Amino acid sequence: MVTQTAATMPGIRAIGRPGVYRWMVVAILFVGYCFSAIDARVLTLMVGPIQHDLNLTDFEMSLLQGFAFSLLYSIAALPIGRFVDRARRRATLIVWGVVFWSMMTAACGFTSSFIGLFLARVGVGVGEATLSPTAYSLISDYFERRRRALAISFYAIGYPIGGGMALLVGGWLLTHFTGLGGATLPALGRFEPWQMVFICVAAPGLIVAALMMLIREPPRQDVAVELSPHSSLREGFDYIAQRWVLFGSLIGSLSLIALLAIGTALWFPTFLIRSYGMTAGEVGLQYGLVMLVCGTIGTLAGGWASGRLMQSGRADANMRVVLVATVLKGLPLILAPLMPSAMLSLGMMAIGTLIGQASQGVMLAAIQDVTPNQLRGQVTAISLLFVNLLGTGLGASVIAAITDFGFGDQGALGYSIAIAGAVVLPVIVGLLLVALPRYRRAVVVQS
Numbered sequence: 001m002v003t004q005t006a007a008t009m010p011g012i013r014a015i016g017r018p019g020v021y022r023w024m025v026v027a028i029l030f031v032g033y034c035f036s037a038i039d040a041r042v043l044t045l046m047v048g049p050i051q052h053d054l055n056l057t058d059f060e061m062s063l064l065q066g067f068a069f070s071l072l073y074s075i076a077a078l079p080i081g082r083f084v085d086r087a088r089r090r091a092t093l094i095v096w097g098v099v100f101w102s103m104m105t106a107a108c109g110f111t112s113s114f115i116g117l118f119l120a121r122v123g124v125g126v127g128e129a130t131l132s133p134t135a136y137s138l139i140s141d142y143f144e145r146r147r148r149a150l151a152i153s154f155y156a157i158g159y160p161i162g163g164g165m166a167l168l169v170g171g172w173l174l175t176h177f178t179g180l181g182g183a184t185l186p187a188l189g190r191f192e193p194w195q196m197v198f199i200c201v202a203a204p205g206l207i208v209a210a211l212m213m214l215i216r217e218p219p220r221q222d223v224a225v226e227l228s229p230h231s232s233l234r235e236g237f238d239y240i241a242q243r244w245v246l247f248g249s250l251i252g253s254l255s256l257i258a259l260l261a262i263g264t265a266l267w268f269p270t271f272l273i274r275s276y277g278m279t280a281g282e283v284g285l286q287y288g289l290v291m292l293v294c295g296t297i298g299t300l301a302g303g304w305a306s307g308r309l310m311q312s313g314r315a316d317a318n319m320r321v322v323l324v325a326t327v328l329k330g331l332p333l334i335l336a337p338l339m340p341s342a343m344l345s346l347g348m349m350a351i352g353t354l355i356g357q358a359s360q361g362v363m364l365a366a367i368q369d370v371t372p373n374q375l376r377g378q379v380t381a382i383s384l385l386f387v388n389l390l391g392t393g394l395g396a397s398v399i400a401a402i403t404d405f406g407f408g409d410q411g412a413l414g415y416s417i418a419i420a421g422a423v424v425l426p427v428i429v430g431l432l433l434v435a436l437p438r439y440r441r442a443v444v445v446q447s
Contacts, residue, residue, distance in 0.1 A: 037162025062400035068121035081381025101127025102205020109198030153303025153361030160295020171284015236378030249435030258391025302358030318366035329356035337414035
């Protein structure tokens, strides 16, 4: 496929892409990703009190944690992806998305029913669907391929850092408001502790939206000359369909990685509380630090390793990093919920998170590298459609279903997490091995 950069396209001035500013853009997007993760993940620490107040089962809670969030997130990502590929100012979409998902997070705190909480979580998902397709498109235009994986990895650490902060801050807020017995807000009435947590974490949304307004629109890079500059959504599906083995393997493995990672992360705090008698505050601090430290180091290490391999001439550097990380993280992730003590369990999860997060930004950079500019927003959106339906939507529910319908015992949650890992990980490795040679050839063609 023939591509053009901004320097070679008629009528488009090449951008100098000054180092400081483009990294500032990554930093702003990273902040947005952090807060999106906080708003999405803070629910994981409040399973107990929400179940108690609303009389919900594990499976119903899994719908709130996964399916409700991913339902319209996945569908909304498709038109959003098309907008990203056609828009003259992509960052504007994120501004409105941040405002909307923050409002919906606050709405979670104003509801007192399962249906109300479900609909509010759907709204959070719709708002957050604006972020990643736009962010990957912008970063891909600010950075050349050799540095792209590292830049996307810096953006991607927003999720483990935000997930860790959701536990740390959420745990502190829940403990604080539980100690107060809830709170009464002027003219609004009385709120339960878990409701106040949602309202508090939604508050910084306007500041984050203001930061997004600082992002300037870069000229588009790696434009395929045979594609229309205003490609349709159908062209995105056609592009994937023509390369169905490659993209089926890439998107399939990415979706299963998400299923396992998100499902485990959503239920692991509840597992620690049920199995080892830890308090929500203790879990928030200890597991939050694991997510924060190990997730950050692992994600950045993956981007760095990819860049080093590319410098040594490895065209398939991104996929090699993902494959190695997937193989090595398997054992500690399966053993973590089977350990006899909380400390050993957290230690194994720390190892698994450190290794597994190496694939976080690298895998999405791999998809960018084999997709022309005019289709990146759409292909990313289509990828996220499957990632969120299978990963976020089913990740929490698969583990909950094994617990509720398989064991019929909430105390067996640890075994459910381990079984999910033992079944899913070999399938991921198989898909990656199928994708590797095809990815290598596609990168050469795209270049």
